[in-house]
Amino acid sequence: KQEVTQIPAALSVPEGENLVLNCSFTDSAIYNLQWFRQDPGKGLTSLLLIQSSQREQTSGRLNASLDKSSGRSTLYIAASQPGDSATYLCAVRAGTTDSWGKFQFGAGTQVVVTP
Amino acid sequence: EAQVTQNPRYLITVTGKKLTVTCSQNMNHEYMSWYRQDPGLGLRQIYYSMNVEVTDKGDVPEGYKVSRKEKRNFPLILESPSPNQTSLYFCASSFAGSYEQYFGPGTRLTVT
Numbered sequence: 001k002q003e004v005t006q007i008p009a010a011l012s013v014p015e016g017e018n019l020v021l022n023c024s025f026t027d028s029a030i031y032n033l034q035w036f037r038q039d040p041g042k043g044l045t046s047l048l049l050i051q052s053s054q055r056e057q058t059s060g061r062l063n064a065s066l067d068k069s070s071g072r073s074t075l076y077i078a079a080s081q082p083g084d085s086a087t088y089l090c091a092v093r094a095g096t097t098d099s100w101g102k103f104q105f106g107a108g109t110q111v112v113v114t115p
Numbered sequence: 116e117a118q119v120t121q122n123p124r125y126l127i128t129v130t131g132k133k134l135t136v137t138c139s140q141n142m143n144h145e146y147m148s149w150y151r152q153d154p155g156l157g158l159r160q161i162y163y164s165m166n167v168e169v170t171d172k173g174d175v176p177e178g179y180k181v182s183r184k185e186k187r188n189f190p191l192i193l194e195s196p197s198p199n200q201t202s203l204y205f206c207a208s209s210f211a212g213s214y215e216q217y218f219g220p221g222t223r224l225t226v227t
Contacts, residue, residue, distance in 0.1 A: 032214055043205060044218040051213075089158070093214050101146065101165050102173060103216070105158040 002027045004092050006106035014114050019077035021109050023090035028068045031095040035064055035075050038087045052095060080113045117142045119219035121206050127225045128196060136191045136222050138206030145211040147189040151202040164189055196226045
């Protein structure tokens with residue numbers, strides 16, 4: 001069964017510092033990987049989606065990389081701001097036909113950016 | 116506005132009283148899914164649907180039922196709720212090509 005791990009569980013950085021968030025998965029047979037942001041008591045907001053054939057995706061200050069062979073994805077947030085404070089989750093979609101619609105989520109990394 | 120809506124947003128009920136949480140999307144998405152989120156356990160998938168009349172179990176389907184009679188709606192049914200189903204529930208949808216999921220605002224359910 002696919003296991004998705006996010007380390008660290010929590011992270012505090014001063015404003016302006018770059019953020020590096022990690023996501024690891026045990027089964028490299030994935031269809032895609034998606035990064036989300038969740039604010040307290042709110043739903044999930046999609047940040048970036050990386051298909052299994054891609055190595056990275058970029059949107060503004062965000063960059064996500066994917067290394068399927070090593071089972072890792074990294075989300076980089078450049079020049080962090082207090083508004084980036086949230087919990088960041090990664091989700092992996094199974095790449096095998098018998099689990100086509102299944103997703104596994106990591107437990108998330110809670111980020112605090114201090115002014 | 117493209118969105119996934121859930122109703123109700125908050126619900127307190129008693130053990131054994133059947134309830135339905137509705138989910139609707141206006142993006143013509145083929146794929147829809149239900150998750151529950153619990154502290155320390157993260158998000159876990161309950162059921163998903165690849166299209167109308169096509170549903171399958173996720174990792175934690177026990178105690179839940181779903182149906183997909185229309186493309187836009189994917190209700191979650193708890194026939195006999197128990198306290199261990201107290202949780203925050205999310206519905207999500209996506210196109211079948213990309214599987215980029217869009218989430219609803221969540222339903223906080225308390226079963227006493």
